[in-house]
Amino acid sequence: MGLIPGDWYLISASANLLKDPGDESHLLPHFTTPHTSRRPPHFSSGAAAPAALAQRRPRGAGGPRRALRAMAALRAGRLRPSHLLRAGPSRAERGRAEPSRGGPSSGIMLGMVKNSLLSTVEAWPYRLLSKGEKDQVSYEERACEGGRFAAVELVGKAFDEASKEGAVKLLKYVGGSNDKGVGMGMTAPVSITAFPAEDGSFQQKVKVSLRIPSQFQDNPPCPTDESIKIEERQGMTIYSTQFGGYAKEADYISYAAKLQAALGSDATYRKDFYLCNGYDPPMKPYGRRNEVWFVKE
Structure with missing residues (x-):
């Protein structure tokens, strides 16, 4: 991301x-x-x-x-x-969830920053099933745990713009913009569900998700932003490939094509969507981790 x-x-x-x-x-x-x-x-x-x-x-x-x-x-x-x-x-950059009377207070913003940077990052739990490599493309098969997720859907915007806006909303939520006013800690990755068109490009529709930290899984705080929904999800098995840098739409599309070629025709997975995942805060300039996930059928 x-x-x-x-x-x-x-x-x-x-x-x-x-x-x-x-x-x-x-x-x-x-x-x-x-x-x-x-x-x-x-x-x-x-x-x-x-x-x-x-x-x-x-x-x-x-x-x-x-x-x-x-x-x-x-x-x-x-x-x-x-x-x-x-x-x-500007208010337009921050998204439609901001109240019309003004932007977020410095306390909310600093709370989000502190939560993002100073909290221990909790990884989405999974079990490694297998590894593979073909044509210099490495991939893994994983069984990812289910649980409760905070998610926000955005439509009518390009992938990069919508994914950034959704990520900010979720970071504010776990940073204290909730009914309990608590910083919840961080989980990784931020996961963006993308919906490819026939030509491989992304439709103007995304769902940005963040797994709620384990401490709050049983009773997650309610978001103050009404566009954020708390969802209960089942576990899933995925095929994943990893790459670095600051990922944008073109990067995810490119690595999705590489993963598809590496898996070949034997692997069965959902073709109507896939997950674009970012693991690192934006202020980490090097050693970044991004992944494309295909959900196994």
């Missing part, structure tokens, strides 16, 4: 969690400059910086090098999380 909306400020705010969150000694209007004394000429004063920054999304903000520079700037004290949180994405 690629970078989610507003990653450039989530990356930065999360990197500064180990610093004093009340430190407001100075606010840097953007994190692309290496010197605290430099300000772009259109910033007339520090007070004007938040409004201007809200309209200025750094170029290439999705790149891993920029993520690392942002984290370095925060640790060095050149950037403050409160400034970035005020200069987050």
Whole structure:
């Protein structure tokens, strides 16, 4: 899964969690400059910086090098999380679930970041059944456990946009946007059900899911976002292949085709959908893990 909306400020705010969150000694209007004394000429004063920054999304903000520079700037004290949180994405980027009176509070956003970064990530439980390789494509057959999942469906949007929006909704839910106001911890992967068209491209319909952490499986908190549903699912057997990088629609389609070729005609699995899975937070630039899953019939 690629970078989610507003990653450039989530990356930065999360990197500064180990610093004093009340430190407001100075606010840097953007994190692309290496010197605290430099300000772009259109910033007339520090007070004007938040409004201007809200309209200025750094170029290439999705790149891993920029993520690392942002984290370095925060640790060095050149950037403050409160400034970035005020200069987050637009309401349209955050999704339709946001109330019209304004965006999420900094407390909710920091809660989501802390939950995503500082919690122990719980893996979706499974049992390895077999391994295989063909034409340099490695794959596994796994029996995945069922359980309760938080899921959100989005239609009418391209895969990359919809999957990012859905992931943000679920991260907010497990980060504290629920009726108990608790950070639930993290599970992996974030799983996106994609529906291929006849030409192999994705239809404008996705379901983004996250397995609820085991501590809350019996009695999961209710989401405050009504578009998120809690679902009970049975276990399933899947064929999986893995790849790295920041995955987008074209990557999942490519590796789905490779997995299909590697499995050949003997394997039986669902053809009307498959699962696109991301295991890593957006601020992890290297060693990323993505998987395509075919659900065995």
